[in-house]
């Protein structure tokens with residue numbers, strides 16, 4: 396069931412060209428911003444897109460990969476449609492964050508950082524989200540846009556579009572994940 400996410404899909408390079416051209420007379424100082432926009436567009440950084448960036452910007456591919464591998468915000472492998480971020484801050488930890496994570500791992504048959512076989516979910520940990528009283532907390536958001544912090548309300552949708560869940564009980568997690576099944580393509 397479990398498998399590593401791989402570059403299995405053909406990559407449409409047109410968005411890459413559009414993003415690079417939107418920066419006008421592109422300069423290497425724009426490279427990180429361009430990579431951020433590409434990651435938002437694709438949900439990760441396909442190698443074909445990075446090669447195109449290198450070509451269009453006349454920046455060595457090794458330099459592009461150097462930046463991508465240096466910053467943890469960038470991913471070279473496809474993520475699931477949604478990213479689940481489980482808070483592992485101290486307050487959430489003492490309130491059962493590990494049990495929450497273990498339950499998600501078992502349900503999705505993944506390890507931390509991995510993507511489920513159906514490419515629906517990627518599991519990650521995150522530091523304190525600032526709503527410790529609601530611990531344990533997890534946030535589910537689109538992988539095509541960085542999952543941000545929660546708004547402190549159990550199950551409400553924050554302005555970013557991510558959904559936060561507070562006081563997460565392990566027996567409720569399966570139902571939470573199933574609520575996203577209608578988003579399967």
Ligand code: FES
Nearest residue numbers: 482484487524527
């Ligand atoms: S420790 Fe989890 S929100 Fe603060």
